[in-house]
Amino acid sequence: MVLLLGVVNEGRGQDKVRRYATRQHDFSIALLGFGGSIDNASNAVNGNPRDASTLRFLLGAAGLTYAEQVVDFNPNPAATNASGSPTFPAGTPVFIKLSLPANLLGVLTGIVIQPITNLRNAGGLTGWTYTNVGSQVTSGGLLALLNGAGESEIIITPNASFQGVRIRLTSALGVSATSQFFHAYVMEDASVTLNCEERNAPIDVLSGVRAGSVEGGIVNATGTVTNPWNARDDNTTSYALISTGVQLLSEVFHTTIFASPSTPNQVVRVLLQDPGANLLDLNLLSTFQIQPYLRNTVAGSPISGNASTVSLRLLPSSSNKYELTIPVTSSFDRIEIKMGGVAEALTQLRIYEVSRLPRVLVIDDPTELATALTRCGSVDLIGAIANYQPDYYNYQYYTASTGGSPLPSSVVTANGNYYIEAIDKITGCVSPRVVVTATVLPTPxxxxxxxxxxxxxxxxxxxxxxxxxxxxxxxxxxxxxxxxxxxxxxxxxxxxxxxxxxxxxxxxxxxxxxxxxxxxxxxxxxxxxxxxxxxxxxxxxxxxxxxxxxxxxxxxxx
CATH class of the missing domain: 2.60.40.2550 (Immunoglobulin-like)
Structure with missing residues (x-):
């Protein structure tokens, strides 16, 4: 039997959604206080992509002790038999999110991922058990998929019918190790047609560091990603910070995963800032890259920050934030931002937002905003939009926060509150409306x-x-x-x-x-x-x- 590792090819017809594993059991074995254990085991099946269980291996007898967690998709987390567990046919991809520390990658000899069925409590001396099916992924195959330390999403395609997967952590060298297991999921048809926001929402984040050309490999790489989830929290004042640390030749990455594959030529927006400068040094834009992916396969060539296809805009405020707007020719479902790997590069980058949805950003500074919206005789509401991009979005203006008919133009002649929305020209997705206050001064x-x-x-x-x-x-x-x-x-x-x-x-x-x-x-x-x-x-x-x-x-x- 052959276990396939690779890409999920999905059509653009039926909307698909994640179905997370919902039931788990801890099969860890320890001897004399050494060996395997699991912390926060339920986190691997709670449906929250931010949470993880922690598999721990503390020295122990090599091969005889291990940390092992088994999950399946039984809708009853307390079930003691597999009668309610759905069975998925061979060839159904399973997505597994893991995180491994840098010090484990160099001695990765005891990781196993195995499809299973029949997770149950058999009673008596047997107790909880399961049945292995198909082929397993062992450390050698896993190393080919893990290209760095941090979170990785691994896709396996079992060659036998299955109900769940097991993750085992041990070490033939007898060294201590930990691994975080976030979740396992399969993609299935959505019960209802997803709206634009649901289809294009960022739902998961991966981040970590790769060795690049650092002597000594990944263990000596010093890059970090701090608060990676802040890049998708719908708050443009919080950010994920990626840093190469003191070793510029390591490569740090931050990946935003969207709910579904995009429409070709859809626009991705990145809101960023260089924390070490009042303004981003445009000469250093080439030192970070943006790589679209469809699952784990690149979707086109990497895009540097100063590429001709990138629209770069300094937002008019005191924050010194930039918005990059990039149309991506191919369909993609994730965006990786990577930095480092070369000398004389940016050493830090704040990522406030990575999005496929249109968004109207108004000028941050209240004084600047009021000035832009105070005019004699009439006010053009376009002046309030910090990220005005008419090449990619159509804009409409209203006198109500919801409903109503759009105004004939962006120019208004009366004082009051007005509401602005942006519409993606490719997908038709509509941004939330933002309110602005126009002050129209009388003309003599x-x-x-x-x-x-x-x-x-x-x-x-x-x-x-x-x-x-x-x-x-x-x-x-x-x-x-x-x-x-x-x-x-x-x-x-x-x-x-x-x-x-x-x-x-x-x-x-x-x-x-x-x-x-x-x-x-x-x-x-x-x-x-x-x-x-x-x-x-x-x-x-x-x-x-x-x-x-x-x-x-x-x-x-x-």
Whole structure:
């Protein structure tokens, strides 16, 4: 019989979901206090991908003592027989999440993964037992799958019908060891069609360190991943920290696993920050890579941080966070971010979020956000979006948090709360709506006649205006070239006591101005700095009339 290790090829038709193992038993053997034991055994079957049982092996007689945990899928965790345990046909992949410490990888000689059936309590001297089926994975085959220390997801495809798996930890060299066993699961058809969020949600995380070119191998690698789950907690203020430590030539990785394979050309978003600098050194972006996977097979070439396909955006706030937006050509269900392996590289990287779902991020800084949303006459809500990406998402704007019809555009003319959502152009997935508050400042208005006249001998020009709105307090006039050539001087923000009912603006008439029409643009502003629309101002200077002609008869008696 042959045990197949490899990729699950799933169609894109029926939605699939994880079915976790739900029942477990501890088969560990210890002698004189040495050998195997399991801590928190129920964690391996509680359905929470963050929790794990811990298999411990403390010295002991090599081969005679071990830590062993057996799990199956019986829906009754307290069942003492296998009558309710489902049987899966040969060829059904089983996914097993394990974590091994670096010091064990160099002496990995006592790990066994074995398909089983018939987990039961036989009673009497036999007690709890099970039946091995098919072939097992031993240490040699497992080493080929474990490419580093930390969490790994191992996929086995049993060549016989099975009901569960067993994990055994021992050591032929008699050294102490521990291993974390998170869960085992199979993929099965979902009972209902998954919505966009369920299909694209990140549901699991792997992280760890690889030796790279470090002399002495994985044992001497110093990289770490701190709080790996913070990259998928829907909180953009918490982060996972990946660090190469003092040994830059080790390689640290963080992998986000999504609920299902993506649609080709779907976008992945990564929110990150360099904690050692005010701004991320763009020259060092090539020193970390993003590798999409479909199960455990690479989905396309690795993408460096400075690749041409990557859209990099500094979010407008004081946080110095960057958002990378990357369309991935192939279908993928996990994203690995790896850093290190070369000298002169980034040594730390904060990962705030890895997501396939659209998300609207507004400007973090309250003052910046308020400034972006305060405008005269109208506000364009796009100004509030920190990660505006129209190449990948369509945006809609609402006056309600749910339901309602979208506004015709992003430009609004009234104060109030508005709601923004983004729609993925490939999948149609819709982001949650975020609320922003627009402050629309009133724009002043003023009415002036189409033509203002003045006499050539006048020293001032009277510009009569009628009703004003929004309380203007200054006016400006920008004369055209011809008017300036006749001595008209531009006026900028000259104070005036405008009356709401109308009044007169007095300006000086240049003495050199000859009769004719002179054009300018008049605007008024209020205390908020809002300006009226441009008003065409025409000044017509009338020529001085000639002296009257008097015909006096000198011979007249008068």
């Amino acid at each position: 208005t003023i009415t002036i006649p189409q033509l203002t006249t003045a006499c050539q001998e006048d020293s001032q020009i009277h510009i009569v205006y009628s009703a004003t709105t929004a309380a203007p307090i200054t006016y400006s006039i920008d004369w055209n070239t011809e008017a300036e050539s006749m001595g008209f001087v531009d006026i900028e923000n000259s104070s005036h006591n405008f009356s709401p009912t109308g009044g007169t603006i007095l300006i000086n008439k240049p003495s050199a101005a000859i009769p004719g029409d002179y054009q300018g643009i008049l605007i008024v502003k209020n205390a908020s700095g809002c300006a009226s629309e441009n008003l065409n101002l025409t000044i017509k200077i009338q020529p001085k009339p000639p002296p009257p002609l008097l015909n006096i008869n000198p011979h007249s008696q008068y």
